[in-house]
Amino acid sequence: MAQTNKEPAKIEAQRTFPPLDESLYYLRPQDAAFYKTLTGIEDDAALKKHILDVQAKAYKVAPYGCICLLAFTRRRLAELPAYQQVVRIGRECKNPIFLDIGCCFGNVIREAVLDGFPASQAIGSDLHGELWDLGHELFKSSPDTFPAHFVGGDAFDPETLTVATPASTQIAEVPTPDLNNLTSLNPLRGCVSAIHATAFFHLFKEDQQLYMACAFAGLLSPEPGSVILGTHIGAQEKGSVKTVFNGVEVDMFAHGPESWIAMWDGEVFEKGMVKVEAELRRETYGTAVTEGRPFSLVWSVTRL
DSSP states (O other): OOOOOOOTTTOOOOOOOOOGGGGOOOHHHOOOHHHHHHHOOOOOOHHHHHHHHHHHHHHOOOHHHHHHTTTSSSOOGGGSTTHHHOOOOOOOSSOEEEEEETTTTTHHHHHHHHHOOGGGGGEEEEHHHHHHHHHHHHHHHOTTSSSSSEEEEOOTTTTTTTOOOEEEETTTOOOHHHHHHHHGGGTTTTSSSSHHHHHHHHHOOOHHHHHHHHHHHHHOSTTTTEEEEEEEEOOSEEEEEHHHEETTTEEEEEEEEHHHHHBBBTTTTTTTEEEEEEEEEEOOOOOOOOOOOOEEEEEEEEEO
C-alpha cells in the first residue's frame, strides 16, 4: 500500500478560487421540487436568495468547487445507476447504515432519507463540521427534526479512519455500533451497507485514491448487495487531466473505467469478491462554462 503525504487532506487539485457567480444558479425541475419540499420555501426568488446566502457563508469556510459551481443544488445521488440499491437497502435491510463521505451540507443524505432511508441510520462525514451545521440552515432543519449523524475529521487521519481488511462473509455478525456517540468512522468497520462518495476521489493523487478505496472497503458490510457508489472526474485512460472551470485551471489525477474497475476488483478487494461497474459521462455544471467538458466516471462497487 502506498503511503500518503503528511498533509493528505490538502486539496492539491485546486490552485485558485474564483469569486462566486450568481449567474451559475440554475435549478432543474427535480432540483427545485427537492429544495421546496425540504425547505418549505415555494417562491422561486425567495428560494434562490436563501440558497445563495448559505452558499456565500459556506464558501468562506471551504471554497470547494461543488459550492462555487452550485453542484450541491442538483439531485446527484438519484442520477447514479446504483441508487436503487441504496433505496432497497434502506427499506428492506435490518439496521442499514448509509455513509456519505465528503458530505458537505448533507444534501445527498437528505435525498436518500426522502426516498425512505432511515435518517437515524445515516451518517455524514466531512473535513469541515461547519458545513454540516450550514446544512441545517440550508434545509431549515435541526438535529431533532433531522436526526442523521455527523463525524468530522480528515478521512486520511487514522483517528478518523484506518485501513482494515474487508470483512469476510464467513465472520460472525458484527454488532452495530452506537451511532449516537460516534467520534470516528473506525467503529463502523464491516457494518456500513452503502457508502457514497461524489466529487471526492479526484481531489487526490493516484496512491491516495487507492488508500482511500481500501479504507472504504474495510467499512463495507460483507452482506451481498452492500454497495459503494459515486461519481467524480474521469478519463478514457488513467492519467493527469487539466480542466478549466470558469477561468480557473484544475489539474488532477483521473482513472478510466478499466483502471478503476481493476483497482477495486483485484487490489482493494480480492478478485471476484465484488462486482464493479463504471462508465464515462460528459460532465455538466448547470450554466457553468467548462472548457473541454470533462468526463465524469460514474461507478459502483457491490459485494457479491
